[in-house]
Amino acid sequence: MKKVSTGIIGLDEILNGGIPEKNVVLLSGGPGTGKSIFSQQFLWHGLQNNEPGIYVALEEHPIQVRQNMSQFGWNIKPFEEKGLFALIDAFTAGFGKSKEFEKYIVRDLNDLHDFIDVLRQAIKDINAKRVVIDSVTTLYLNKPTYARSIILQLKRVLAGTGCTSLLVSQVSIDERGFGGPGVEHGVDGIIRLDLDEIKGELKRSLLIWKMRGTSHSLKRHYFEITQSGIKIVS
Numbered sequence: 372m373k374k375v376s377t378g379i380i381g382l383d384e385i386l387n388g389g390i391p392e393k394n395v396v397l398l399s400g401g402p403g404t405g406k407s408i409f410s411q412q413f414l415w416h417g418l419q420n421n422e423p424g425i426y427v428a429l430e431e432h433p434i435q436v437r438q439n440m441s442q443f444g445w446n447i448k449p450f451e452e453k454g455l456f457a458l459i460d461a462f463t464a465g466f467g468k469s470k471e472f473e474k475y476i477v478r479d480l481n482d483l484h485d486f487i488d489v490l491r492q493a494i495k496d497i498n499a500k501r502v503v504i505d506s507v508t509t510l511y512l513n514k515p516t517y518a519r520s521i522i523l524q525l526k527r528v529l530a531g532t533g534c535t536s537l538l539v540s541q542v543s544i545d546e547r548g549f550g551g552p553g554v555e556h557g558v559d560g561i562i563r564l565d566l567d568e569i570k571g572e573l574k575r576s577l578l579i580w581k582m583r584g585t586s587h588s589l590k591r592h593y594f595e596i597t598q599s600g601i602k603i604v605s
């Protein structure tokens with residue numbers, strides 16, 4: 372099975388080569404654990420290997436996303452201009468100046484069909500190989516009982532396109548689950564990011580909870596966020 376290199380330093384080894392191609396992976400974690408940075412690094416690495424990517428921004432303004440990425444040296448603007456990267460604005464609903472500048476806008480988050488149509492169009496336009504939805508939790512904020520069914524609908528769409536995808540899932544600080552009833556069963560893989568206080572200091576770590584199509588480490592691995600992104604340290 373073909374594996375997709377994640378671009379997170381040290382993670383491919385833990386995954387025995389990377390994420391199996393076409394897997395839909397839930398990237399779950401509490402606030403500030405590094406989910407957005409992780410998923411942006413995954414997309415940036417794809418761009419370095421000629422794999423077009425899509426970032427669906429549900430939690431942040433597209434301008435903020437571009438700024439945050441450029442902090443790490445991940446300047447996506449030229450890739451957007453060349454049609455190798457698409458940022459889908461599912462944040463502003465087209466209010467303000469966004470409609471003048473953004474090519475892909477989801478206007479009503481309560482309309483999953485609209486969301487899927489915009490996503491499908493962007494995937495087709497740039498022939499995407501990697502997709503990030505940050506975060507899927509926002510899609511079922513007001514209807515948690517639909518969480519699993521929304522995940523399954525997204526999985527159907529993404530599986531059909533051949534993309535390898537990360538679905539960012541927000542969990543509360545002490546939650547043992549993955550961010551919605553049953554969502555963990557619908558996906559091919561789960562990577563969980565944690566931030567814990569150990570001896571008066573916050574430490575970042577991750578667990579590969581499941582990953583269909585490959586064996587993987589079952590250990591907790593500690594990581595750091597550096598100027599050039601996420602790096603596994605043990």
Ligand SMILES: Nc1ncnc2c1ncn2[C@@H]1O[C@H](COP(=O)(O)OP(=O)(O)OP(=O)(O)O)[C@@H](O)[C@H]1O
Pocket residue numbers: 400401402403404405406407408409430442541596597598
């Ligand atoms: N340039 C940087 N160098 C080192 N650490 C950074 C840098 N920029 C941000 N961070 C760390 O990353 C954290 C934010 O990471 P990120 O936005 O990926 O979290 P998240 O899991 O997506 O959070 P949320 O669910 O709250 O949006 C910050 O709280 C900060 O600790």
